[in-house]
Amino acid sequence: MKHLHLIKTIILFLFLTSLSAQNVKYFPERNEMWKKKSPSDFNIDNKKLLSAIYFAESNEYNGSRDLRIAILKGFEKEPFHKILGPTKKRGGPAGMILKNGYLIMSWGDAKRVDMTFSVTKSFLSTIAGLAYDNQLIKDENDLVANYIWDGTFAGKHNSKITWKHLLQQNSDWSGELWGGKDWADRPPREGSLDEWKFRTLKEPGTFMEYNDVRVNVLAYSLTHVWRQPLPLVLKENIMDKIGASTTWRWFGYENAWIEIDGINMKSVTGGGHSGGGIFISTEDMARFGLLFLNDGKWKGESIISKTWIEKAITPSIPNKNYGYMWWLNKNGKRHWEGISENVFYAAGFGGNFIIIDKENDLVIVTRWLEPSKIKNFMQKVNEAF
Numbered sequence: 330m331k332h333l334h335l336i337k338t339i340i341l342f343l344f345l346t347s348l349s350a351q352n353v354k355y356f357p358e359r360n361e362m363w364k365k366k367s368p369s370d371f372n373i374d375n376k377k378l379l380s381a382i383y384f385a386e387s388n389e390y391n392g393s394r395d396l397r398i399a400i401l402k403g404f405e406k407e408p409f410h411k412i413l414g415p416t417k418k419r420g421g422p423a424g425m426i427l428k429n430g431y432l433i434m435s436w437g438d439a440k441r442v443d444m445t446f447s448v449t450k451s452f453l454s455t456i457a458g459l460a461y462d463n464q465l466i467k468d469e470n471d472l473v474a475n476y477i478w479d480g481t482f483a484g485k486h487n488s489k490i491t492w493k494h495l496l497q498q499n500s501d502w503s504g505e506l507w508g509g510k511d512w513a514d515r516p517p518r519e520g521s522l523d524e525w526k527f528r529t530l531k532e533p534g535t536f537m538e539y540n541d542v543r544v545n546v547l548a549y550s551l552t553h554v555w556r557q558p559l560p561l562v563l564k565e566n567i568m569d570k571i572g573a574s575t576t577w578r579w580f581g582y583e584n585a586w587i588e589i590d591g592i593n594m595k596s597v598t599g600g601g602h603s604g605g606g607i608f609i610s611t612e613d614m615a616r617f618g619l620l621f622l623n624d625g626k627w628k629g630e631s632i633i634s635k636t637w638i639e640k641a642i643t644p645s646i647p648n649k650n651y652g653y654m655w656w657l658n659k660n661g662k663r664h665w666e667g668i669s670e671n672v673f674y675a676a677g678f679g680g681n682f683i684i685i686d687k688e689n690d691l692v693i694v695t696r697w698l699e700p701s702k703i704k705n706f707m708q709k710v711n712e713a714f
Contacts, residue, residue, distance in 0.1 A: 373428070388702045394421075408513045414580050425692075452675075469492040469496065537651060552594065579597050582603065641655055644659055655675060
């Protein structure tokens with residue numbers, strides 16, 4: 330009987346070990362060829378997943394591959410809009426799907442470095458999270474004027490703006506930065522130039538408006554808090570620790586220089602609206618997504634706190650589909666029917682996405698997919714499970 334009990338114990342141990350091994354997340358080393366597994370290893374329908382990939386490849390973003398042209402065309406209705414930072418001709422559709430960290434599907438050139446536009450905002454949000462974790466910012470509900478006293482947040486309206494307002498894009502910050510005027514960025518379809526310029530400002534926290542000038546104000550403010558260029562902060566605190574390549578870059582506008590502690594440094598942008606932003610490969614985007622899939626840990630090391638991530642993916646009051654510069658698949662205007670409401674993602678002009686699906690242990694990166702097709706693509710991916 331003792332032997333029988335021992336055998337049962339060993340069998341149970343082996344079963345539990347095997348079961349837990351299926352859930353171990355794989356983290357690729359720097360410069361390592363990403364380890365692959367078949368979708369069938371996870372009971373995923375390979376044929377249906379291939380159908381989703383074919384859909385992504387067949388629905389390329391319809392804008393010019395010369396992104397300078399695509400940008401000028403995409404924002405031609407904005408008064409005074411012009412290219413102020415670097416641009417780069419893009420490649421074709423590309424992407425990766427990770428399950429438990431393993432690569433189960435890829436398409437296109439995953440090593441090619443391309444502009445990523447507003448996906449940059451989710452990286453910028455993470456810089457704010459690092460400042461929070463390191464107590465450079467005590468609380469995201471603090472007034473930014475208590476940290477940045479150079480007049481950027483002076484006045485009756487701007488003085489009420491908190492870090493949280495900037496992160497949720499509901500500050501309605503009013504002013505000009507690097508030649509960009511807040512009211513001229515993505516103006517309403519109705520009204521005249523004077524009506525836009527002399528509008529009544531909305532109370533911070535009550536109304537979300539997607540606006541790159543205000544996002545760049547956040548980048549400017551965080552540069553002052555860190556007292557370092559933000560690309561260096563990102564490199565040392567995130568990208569090096571997750572084994573990212575040396576090919577990614579983060580640019581600002583040509584005139585966006587500030588002096589801190591007697592040192593001139595570039596204030597980077599939160600997107601590529603007028604050029605600039607993060608230029609990065611699909612593989613490095615996937616590493617960043619994998620970090621968030623694993624609650625901010627990489628091989629057991631906490632790089633960004635779970636506390637911050639939970640804050641970042643909490644719906645804002647004015648827009649339940651938006652957190653701290655992460656889009657949320659909540660039941661709102663941007664909801665993807667049939668997809669978990671716990672999915673969150675970074676999104677950028679031209680169809681750049683980093684999607685985190687914790688319920689299925691997935692990271693999905695897709696690039697240059699016609700933006701209106703992302704819901705259909707995700708529904709096709711979901712059908713494979």
